[in-house]
Every structure is written in structure tokens, then in C-alpha cells.
Amino acid sequence: MDLLAQIAEQLELGDDERVHDLTRQAIDAGTPPADILNKGLIAGMNVVGEKFRVREIFLPDVLLAAKAMYAGMDLVKPLLLKENIPTSGTVVIGSVRGDLHDIGKNLVGIMLKGAGFEVIDLGADVHAERFVDAAVAQRASIIGMSALLTTTMAVMKEVVNLVDERGLRSSIKIMVGGAPVSAEFAREIGADAYAYDAASAVDRARTLVG
Amino acid sequence: MKDIRERLARGDVMLGDGAWGTLLMAKGLPAGEPPEMFTLDRPAVIEEIAGLYLEAGAELITTNTFGASPLKLSSFGLADRTEDINTLAVAAVRRAVGDKAYVSASVGPTGRLLLPFGDTDPAEMAAAFARQAAALAAAGVDLFCVETMTDLNEATLAVSAIRAAAPRVPIMATMTFEQTRRGFYTVMGVSISAAAKGLHSAGADIVGSNCGFGLDTMIEIARQFKQHAAVPVAIQANAGIPVTRHGETVYPETPDDVVSKLPELLATGVQIIGGCCGTTPEHIRALRALIPLRH
Numbered sequence: 001m002d003l004l005a006q007i008a009e010q011l012e013l014g015d016d017e018r019v020h021d022l023t024r025q026a027i028d029a030g031t032p033p034a035d036i037l038n039k040g041l042i043a044g045m046n047v048v049g050e051k052f053r054v055r056e057i058f059l060p061d062v063l064l065a066a067k068a069m070y071a072g073m074d075l076v077k078p079l080l081l082k083e084n085i086p087t088s089g090t091v092v093i094g095s096v097r098g099d100l101h102d103i104g105k106n107l108v109g110i111m112l113k114g115a116g117f118e119v120i121d122l123g124a125d126v127h128a129e130r131f132v133d134a135a136v137a138q139r140a141s142i143i144g145m146s147a148l149l150t151t152t153m154a155v156m157k158e159v160v161n162l163v164d165e166r167g168l169r170s171s172i173k174i175m176v177g178g179a180p181v182s183a184e185f186a187r188e189i190g191a192d193a194y195a196y197d198a199a200s201a202v203d204r205a206r207t208l209v210g
Numbered sequence: 211m212k213d214i215r216e217r218l219a220r221g222d223v224m225l226g227d228g229a230w231g232t233l234l235m236a237k238g239l240p241a242g243e244p245p246e247m248f249t250l251d252r253p254a255v256i257e258e259i260a261g262l263y264l265e266a267g268a269e270l271i272t273t274n275t276f277g278a279s280p281l282k283l284s285s286f287g288l289a290d291r292t293e294d295i296n297t298l299a300v301a302a303v304r305r306a307v308g309d310k311a312y313v314s315a316s317v318g319p320t321g322r323l324l325l326p327f328g329d330t331d332p333a334e335m336a337a338a339f340a341r342q343a344a345a346l347a348a349a350g351v352d353l354f355c356v357e358t359m360t361d362l363n364e365a366t367l368a369v370s371a372i373r374a375a376a377p378r379v380p381i382m383a384t385m386t387f388e389q390t391r392r393g394f395y396t397v398m399g400v401s402i403s404a405a406a407k408g409l410h411s412a413g414a415d416i417v418g419s420n421c422g423f424g425l426d427t428m429i430e431i432a433r434q435f436k437q438h439a440a441v442p443v444a445i446q447a448n449a450g451i452p453v454t455r456h457g458e459t460v461y462p463e464t465p466d467d468v469v470s471k472l473p474e475l476l477a478t479g480v481q482i483i484g485g486c487c488g489t490t491p492e493h494i495r496a497l498r499a500l501i502p503l504r505h
Binding site (some may be wrong): 054055057058059060061063064067102103179180182184185188 | 321323326327328388390391392395396397398399452453454
């Protein structure tokens with residue numbers, strides 16, 4: 001099995017030390033960093049994401065795979081920055097104002113990074129203005145918002161309105177998720193996408209930038 | 211008051227309370243403020259809601275301590291108020307119910323992930339639950355309610371810490387499941403059989419599930435828990451799966467829906483029934499009308 005396939009395999013198995021070593025080997029062998037990222041790390045994370053989406057595996061395996069992903073990324077990222085390799089795009093994520101639930105959001109961040117997106121995580125309890133200001137400052141193509149409390153979902157509409165008012169709809173897409181959120185709610189507030197879970201968030205994000 | 215375990219041993223079915231979050235918000239809890247702050251700032255509201263559920267017929271009244279482990283409180287800079295928050299929460303419910311109902315101390319997840327999956331040391335998590343349990347035990351509760359857990363390791367740490375802090379108080383432990391192609395599992399991959407056995411091994415006297423689903427699915431979960439549990443089973447269902455109506459999120463199961471499904475739930479042999487997200491005193495009142503109260 002070639003090195004990149006081994007990286008993907010060990011990432012799926014959640015072995016961060018092996019992924020680190022194999023990534024180091026690949027770099028030393030002169031493998032282009034973009035190939036290590038796409039054919040090794042992202043390829044492995046994609047398999048993990050799909051297995052989790054259908055619940056063939058559960059969060060513990062996803063979290064271990066994410067750690068393995070970061071182990072490889074630690075080595076590859078500086079090389080990518082040096083060569084100005086474009087990522088899949090930048091996504092600003094956060095839990096909306098008033099909402100402190102963040103495990104789902106954190107998982108989305110992990111999966112999006114695994115898919116090659118640059119992720120700016122604003123944390124929890126984020127005001128509408130802060131989502132939009134950060135997206136503009138970071139040249140993000142997507143704002144991703146999460147809410148677990150039904151009373152905080154209204155902030156998502158505020159963000160849509162702000163993006164509209166500032167004339168940014170063509171450059172910034174809006175994706176929403178969280179247990180009480182639905183595709184219908186996303187449509188009603190004018191969001192561009194609804195994601196049921198973290199794995200779906202990656203699919204939707206790819207469609208939005210694609 | 212009779213020990214809950216004695217009541218269950220003689221076959222009683224006991225009724226818990228319903229959702230607190232929605233009622234706290236209706237009474238002015240600002241979105242974003244942790245519910246535990248209300249215990250410090252507005253204890254009269256806690257007493258009032260406890261009174262509403264008591265009057266609706268609930269026998270087990272839950273304390274406002276779901277997020278009151280020091281690890282969870284630290285997200286709001288409130289870890290140093292752990293003892294106050296837990297003690298005063300128990301006192302508020304006790305003032306409202308006296309000896310007319312059981313005070314059930316809610317213990318929810320810390321919000322952290324244990325090593326190696328996340329970054330939290332099990333010893334740190336155990337210490338956090340121990341600190342919360344000590345305060346609750348000292349305040350005098352009739353039952354511990356470890357709830358909305360998805361990680362069996364975390365739930366085990368919580369139950370063990372409580373058992374050590376309160377050797378004689380009954381412990382109920384419930385987990386939240388998802389429906390997958392291979393059956394019910396928590397998002398961390400815990401099956402009903404693993405939950406039933408693991409929670410019991412850790413020291414739980416009552417095991418089961420809360421949150422995630424309305425009654426139809428919870429009835430199936432109840433059946434499976436009864437197959438695997440060596441102790442009585444508890445079920446606290448949501449008022450259905452939330453739907454969006456005119457931009458608002460609504461939990462669709464009404465008290466009438468609950469009434470129509472109760473016989474099937476009772477037939478599974480579940481002995482503690484309560485309500486989770488979206489339920490109200492009216493849901494509990496509807497259940498009370500159909501579940502005879504024995505003392």
C-alpha cells in the first residue's frame with residue numbers, strides 16, 4: 001500500500017502517532033503537501049465522515065480520527081501555507097447569541113477541517129453582527145450557525161438579514177443546523193442550506209462553494 | 211416518606227415532573243443565561259415551578275442542578291458557586307414540596323469529552339461530580355437523577371461519585387439514544403443493553419432513557435430496557451420531535467396524545483414516567499389522571 005493510502009487507513013483507525021510518522025515520511029520522500037492533504041488526510045476523514053453519517057461508527061471513532069487528522073495537519077499545514085495552496089474555502093462557525101451548546105458545532109468544525117476547509121470558530125453565544133463581521137474580515141464563503149435552544153434560533157434570521165442588507169448574499173452563503181432546526185426553518189428564514197449533522201454539514205458546504 | 215426503592219419493589223408506578231427550561235424562560239430566564247443562575251437570583255420562581263408540578267400530580271420534583279457540576283459551571287465562571295447553586299436549588303424545591311413529594315437531584319453532563327476522545331482527564335471529571343454530589347447529598351435529596359447522558363464512561367463516573375457521596379440515596383440514571391439502522395445507540399455508541407448493565411454496575415438503582423423522542427419511540431426503548439435491566443426502568447419522553455410552524459419551533463405531542471399512548475407505555479413495565487423537552491404541567495396532569503397514586 002502506498003504511503004498516502006496508509007495515511008488514510010491509519011487516520012480511519014484513529015492512530016495519531018502512526019499518521020504523524022507516515023506524514024513525516026511522505027514529506028521527507030518529497031510528496032507534494034497538497035497530495036498528502038487531499039489523498040491522505042482528507043481521503044481518510046471522508047470515509048470516517050460517511051461511516052458516521054450512517055452510524056456505522058460513532059463519535060469516539062470520529063474524535064480519534066480527528067486527532068489523527070490534526071497530527072498530520074500539524075506537519076502539513078505550514079508547508080501548505082508556504083506554497084499558498086488554496087483550501088476548500090473558509091467557513092465561519094459559531095453557536096448563536098444566547099446558546100452555549102457547542103459539542104455539535106465543535107464536531108462540525110472538526111469535520112469541515114477534515115474536508116480541507118479553513119474554519120474560524122467564533123465559539124458560543126455569538127451576536128449576529130460578529131458572524132458577519134468575521135466572515136467579511138476572514139473572506140469566508142460560508143457562515144455556519146448552530147442552535148440547540150428554540151429561543152435562540154431567531155438570531156439566525158438576523159444574520160441572514162444583515163448579510164442581505166450589506167449586499168453580501170452572492171459571496172457569503174449561510175448554513176444552519178442544530179436539533180430544533182429544520183430544512184423548513186432554514187427555507188423560511190432564507191438560509192442557503194440546512195445540515196442535519198456534522199457529516200451532512202461537509203456535504204452541504206461543498207455544494208455551497210462548489 | 212417511603213424509600214423510592216421500596217415503592218418500586220411493591221410494583222408502584224411513580225410520576226416525575228416535566229420540562230423546566232421552557233417554564234424558566236416563560237418566567238423571564240434570559241436566553242443565554244444558565245438556568246442555574248435563577249437559583250441564586252430568583253429562588254421564588256424555582257419554588258413556583260416546583261409547586262406547579264406538585265399540584266399537577268408529580269411525585270418526583272427535579273432540582274435546577276442539571277448543569278451544576280463545577281466543570282459545566284466553569285464555562286460561565288461560576289465554579290466557585292458550586293456549593294451554593296446545588297444547596298439552594300435543593301432548598302427551594304424542598305420549601306415548595308415539603309414531604310408531599312420526593313426531591314430528585316438532577317445531574318447532567320459536564321459538556322466535556324473524556325480522554326482519549328477529548329481532553330478531559332477522568333480524575334478531573336470524577337472530582338467534579340463528587341463535588342456536586344457532596345453538596346446535593348448534604349442538602350438532603352430523596353433521589354439522584356443522572357440524566358441526558360450519552361457517554362457511558364461519563365455516566366459511570368457520575369453514578370460512582372454519587373454512590374460514594376450518598377451511600378443510602380437511590381440513584382436513577384438515564385441516557386439519550388438515537389435510532390440507527392442497527393438499533394438504538396447513543397451518539398457515543400452505547401447500546402441499550404450496555405447502558406442497562408453498565409449503569410447498574412456503577413451503582414444505579416433505576417435505569418432508562420430521557421429525551422430524544424416522543425412517546426411512540428420511547429415505548430420501544432422502554433421495552434428493550436425491560437429486556438436488559440435487572441432493576442426498575444424509568445422513561446422521560448419529549449413531547450414529540452420538534453416541528454417548525456410559522457417560524458416557531460413546536461413540540462407537537464399534546465396531553466391528549468400522551469393519554470392515548472400511556473396504556474402501551476405502562477404495559478412495558480416501566481415504573482418511573484416523566485416528561486422531558488416540551489412537556490408541561492398539563493402533560494403531567496394528564497398522566498396523573500390515569501396513574502393511581504399509592505403512598
